[in-house]
Amino acid sequence: MVTTRPLNPTAASLLGFLHDGPQTGWDLVAAAELRIGAFWTLTRSQVYRELAAMADAGLVVAGEPGPRDRRPHSLTDAGRKAFAAWLEAGPGAETIRVPMLLTVTFGRHLEPGRRAEIIVADRQRHQRRLVAYRDLSAALEGTDPYAEATIAFGVAYEEAALAWFDALPSEITGGR
Template identity: 65%
Template structure:
């Protein structure tokens, strides 16, 4: 077992390695596809965690291949550490939504700039929702039975993006872009 408890990043890497050996590069790509919308993971974090997990005996480095890439595979100790981590209740989530900090202090920004930020973020969330909807539409009818874990995660993404878009659409008039797409409405609420 590792000297320190697994953090969620290390645990997610071990979880991915259950699918077979992967290089650090592969893990970064896989993580971006599978968890990138709700868990940030940098390339440096992946390599740092792989180095620490290799030292703790949770993963084993294979022979270097093309482009000096080295595959890692999970060990029995890694499977045990992952199982121990998965058996514990997850930590409570903390909302980290940088746009909310900007909105909170929005009175210190020119209204047009805040409206630009809001419009850009709304467009990002709308695009994310459209992507999730495409994935959901492509699922076979038996997807719930085949991979209920991925389906549940996808449904959370759909619900989250819909909720965020609903929040954008219910912003006070003073924060909404003016008709025509730029600037903030001159009216203020309350």
């Protein structure tokens, strides 16, 4: 049954990956983790739920089961059109959801030593991601301007996050 439903960004990203050819849910999870995982999270259950909904809507078609009963999904013409319409509409406003900001907002309720440990650990995560983005940027150089632009955002974001950590007052960081 073909129906029309507005695409959410998760479904749209799966349709985007399917432009590369038929893929199983497993393949799509791996592609998402590699290509967008640093800035857009997809759970395995979301992928399978969206694939089922998109198959019901006629946007994808499931192929014959392969090894481990995995079914490759292919993009239909309706899926291509729905993806193009979603992409053409523009991204809309983003929502900033940074768990560390919640921790800082309510940080006065934490023991100072624990608050400092949390801040140090989160700053280290951002530092590791910055290194990973820079490595990926170097590996991608000259290969794909779209991927390079996305990674450049990741680099700039991590640099901004690290600058924010470094500017936190000592009363929040405990002098660390």
